[in-house]
Amino acid sequence: MTEQSTVTSERAAPMLYLLTNDDEFDLLYAKLEVALATGVIGLLQIRRKQVLAQTHGQKKLYDEALKIVALANLYEVPVVINDDIALAVKLGVGVHLGQQDGAISEAKQQLESNQIIGRTCHGDVALVEEARSAGATYAAMGAIFASSTKPNADTISRQQLIDGCQQTIHNDIELCVIGGLRVENVVQLKGLPIAYMAVVGDILDLPVDSIAQRCQEWQQVLTNW
Incomplete structure (x- = not known):
């Protein structure tokens, strides 16, 4: 392969980044307890769009997030909130921002310096560069494969992913992949x-x-990375 078609790195193996689904809360909490107890999860995102759509959804999400953050803290797993800087500040956790969900600069001003800030970048290397310049912790690229969570999301090409990787090798930003x-x-x-x-x-x-x-199967894959 040419240099343009591949890229490698001596970085450590990827971490498993678990995003919550829209299960009923008690069921979700039981699943999270099991997953976090395996020690495989390196980062947890609270994303509960169906809860937010309910009456008093913001209050319900806050109450759920308090419990999830407390659980994650037991296992020393950092947490980010999806698309809500104010809630991240209130909970003392990080945030993941879509392209239309707030500025990275605003998050950096309001969050503690050790909190993670992620940015959705789809398959656009220019957005990865923007996220890097603004000081995001990671840029998320995808969808890598078709998924049950977002079946209509566009998948990105391998070359788009490689181009995004090139932005992270010698810069202060990490790459996250998502989708299927x-x-x-x-x-x-x-x-x-x-x-x-x-x-x-x-x-x-x-x-x-x-x-x-399943978490142990992920651990085996990542250990052999």
């Missing part, structure tokens, strides 16, 4: 300088008693 990631397909990304593998359905769509095993 499964134990069985992430081997296709091996060798790329990816910091976070963002997963929803491959773990949280499973019944509670299957989650520990």
